[in-house]
Amino acid sequence: MSATSSSLMSLAPAQSLSQPRRVKLVQSPTSLSVSLPISRVLCLKSNHQRNLFACCSLNVQDSAGQDTPIEKRYPAFPTVMDINQIREILPHRFPFLLVDRVIEYNPGVSAVAIKNVTINDNFFPGHFPERPIMPGVLMIEAMAQVGGLVMLQPEVGGSRDSFFFAGIDKVRFRKPVIAGDTLVMRMTLVKFQKRFGIAKMEGKAYVGCDLVCEGEFLMASGSV
Numbered sequence: 001m002s003a004t005s006s007s008l009m010s011l012a013p014a015q016s017l018s019q020p021r022r023v024k025l026v027q028s029p030t031s032l033s034v035s036l037p038i039s040r041v042l043c044l045k046s047n048h049q050r051n052l053f054a055c056c057s058l059n060v061q062d063s064a065g066q067d068t069p070i071e072k073r074y075p076a077f078p079t080v081m082d083i084n085q086i087r088e089i090l091p092h093r094f095p096f097l098l099v100d101r102v103i104e105y106n107p108g109v110s111a112v113a114i115k116n117v118t119i120n121d122n123f124f125p126g127h128f129p130e131r132p133i134m135p136g137v138l139m140i141e142a143m144a145q146v147g148g149l150v151m152l153q154p155e156v157g158g159s160r161d162s163f164f165f166a167g168i169d170k171v172r173f174r175k176p177v178i179a180g181d182t183l184v185m186r187m188t189l190v191k192f193q194k195r196f197g198i199a200k201m202e203g204k205a206y207v208g209c210d211l212v213c214e215g216e217f218l219m220a221s222g223s224v
Contacts, residue, residue, distance in 0.1 A: 081149070085102075086102065095122045096141070098138060098145055099142060099146055099185075100116050101113060105149070108192075109189055110187060111186070113185050114184050114185070115183040117134055117177055119180070121179070134183070136213070139177060141165075142183065143205055143217070146185045147199075147201045147203065149187075151189070163219060166219055169215065169216040171216075174210070175212045177207060177212055181207045182207065183206075184207070187203045199218070201216070202216055
């Protein structure tokens with residue numbers, strides 16, 4: 001490497017394992033040199049100035065966030081439809097009403113709703129006493145109820161007396177849902193055959209940013 005290179009990085013002489021190694025960064029033609037422990041210079045690579053700025057910015061954001069009490073850092077979910085409005089649409093009642101709030105709603109298109117999973121849910125004493133996990137079939141049922149909220153609207157042609165959960169496909173459970181979690185479910189209409197009263201929907205459920213369940217759903221309208 002020539003002496004006129006834009007930047008050079010060289011390690012200090014060998015040291016004992018008990019002492020932290022240091023990296024010396026030399027930049028020409030300004031002859032800027034920085035000596036830092038090697039654990040501190042992960043961002044000092046080819047674009048060391050830009051990466052160092054990013055690292056410093058991140059530290060500033062973290063310190064600013066720590067000044068706000070944790071209970072005030074995260075906004076609550078919006079309420080597009082509360083439990084009373086949900087009860088006006090869905091025929092389900094305790095203990096099988098598994099949707100607490102709708103936070104986004106497009107009738108006949110999609111809906112996002114939440115289920116607050118608490119230790120007081122009646123299925124936890126048996127599933128399981130030593131490790132409370134929400135049953136996968138109830139996650140599917142909760143998602144189907146969100147799908148019902150999408151379709152059970154006059155403008156869509158649905159009726160709470162004649163719309164049923166008809167089938168599921170490609171269901172996968174990615175992570176367990178436990179007491180204390182907030183299950184966020186999105187149901188999106190993929191295809192609606194109005195002539196036959198068949199709706200195909202895509203569903204995904206999350207806890208935080210983690211996908212915990214997904215699948216394809218069939219809903220059908222008709223008489224019993």
